[in-house]
Amino acid sequence: MYREKITELYKWKNQKSKIPILIKGAKKVGKTWLACTFAKEKYKNIIYILFDQNIITYKKNEENEETIINIEQLKEKISKEKEETVIILDNAENIKPKKQLEELLKINKQVDIIIISSSLNENEIESKIKIIKLYPLNFVEFLYGIKEEELAKKLDQIEKVEKEEIEQLEELGKKYINNIKKYIYIGGMPEVVKDFAETKNYAKVKENQKKIIQVYQKDMEKEGKIIGGNLEAVYTSTIEQITKENKEFDCRTIKKGAKLPEYEPIIKILQERGYVYKINKILKPRFPMSAYQDITNCELFLTDIGLLSCLMNLNLDIILQGNKIFEIENRALEKQFIIQELVNKIETQIYYWKETNMKYQMDFIFQYQAKIYPVKINVEENKLDSSLRWFHQKYQNYSEINITLNTYKWQGWYTNIPIYLVGNIKKIISKK
Secondary structure (H helix, E strand, O other), X not given: OOOOOHHHHHHHHHOOOOOOEEEEOOOOOOXXXXXXXXXXXXXXXXXXXXXXOOEEEEEEOOOOOEEEOOHHHHHHHHHOOOXXXXXXXXXXXXXXXXXXXXXXXXXXXXXXXXXXXXXXXXXXXXXXXXXXXOOOOOHXXXXXXXXXXXXXXXXXXXXXXXXXXXXXHHHOHHHHHHHHHHHHHHOOOHHHHHHHHHHOOHHHHHHHHHHHHHHHHHHHHHHHHHHOOOHHHHHHHHHHHHOOOOOEOOHHHOOOOOOHHHHHHHHHHHHHOOOEEEEEEEOOXXXXXXXXXXXXXXXXXXXXXXXXXXXXXXXXXXXXXXXXXXXXXXXXXXXXXXXXXXXXXXXXXXXXXXXXXXXXXXXXXEEEOOEEEEEEEOOOOOOOOHXXXXXXXXXOOOOEEXXXXXXXXXXXXXXXXXXXXXXXXXXXXXXX
């Protein structure tokens, strides 16, 4: 399995003065695999410590496991380690009280420490740390995962976004579209992709996705009891909302007369656990964009498009019917695909925008360096969407992006980007 984030771990390893690193993401996105794969490549000694409720399991260099009685015993073991050793603290959210985690981070400065957690809030850690956010496999990682190495490399190795590079990709356009349709159905959860690569069994895809959803539901139920809120109800309503034409989160579908502030704590927890992406509405496309947020409106998306397809009970036959998959449920699947690629790649806050009368709107809008980039999804039609023209004329913006199934084309004030190139959007806009 190939994960792009491993390059960040390589850079961290090469720093002269290192701080602990936290790999954070939803359950089942491959955090432990990433940490252990990196450790095997770069370290002589690996100490893997799993915190499972009140049980501490200790294993060095894949030798026999042992159960540690308490943190004090663990500290003593760690204090004796020397350089060329990495310590992996898995399920670190189970270290209680949190001051014990602080003590572990400070006990031995000779070793490198990787923290793994799906729910640990970095604000709870006093020590300075580096954070890597891990998401489900993006489209390129998915191509590697299902053994489509040639297609993956051509996307992955784009550098200058030159005419020759783009033309080579366009020749493979149909293959990329067909694999996007597979990705929509299978998603990016590593266990699901790995099993599909080995078996090519679409029925097992759904079985494996349902197992992950059950893990999520169990976690939501547990967390809901702690905070006194129904996380699963918000999660389920998110699925319903994505499939509507107006994709703004409406908490009144959960409880009559409810208002968004009442559900903000639940949404925040779902965000922190990596179960949903939240994007806020902006009132005006102005700098800084954060100052123009409309905090009374937001859209929520799931962490993985495969889980969304499973929960929508998507029929496999739709994948085989031309490009029909991009048309169903008010473009829910294509919008979910694009938000996953954007969140994974550009690492900046993403918003959406609507004119007051709702006639004109941008599916996504974000700031990168000194420009604002409005994004309109238009895969069903060949003509340019009227919202892009209106936005350009009103705000004299010259960075509009039109996501299509067609060829790449820069028109001076807007850029046509084929949907399979969304993951390269940072390289494309950096060239302009």
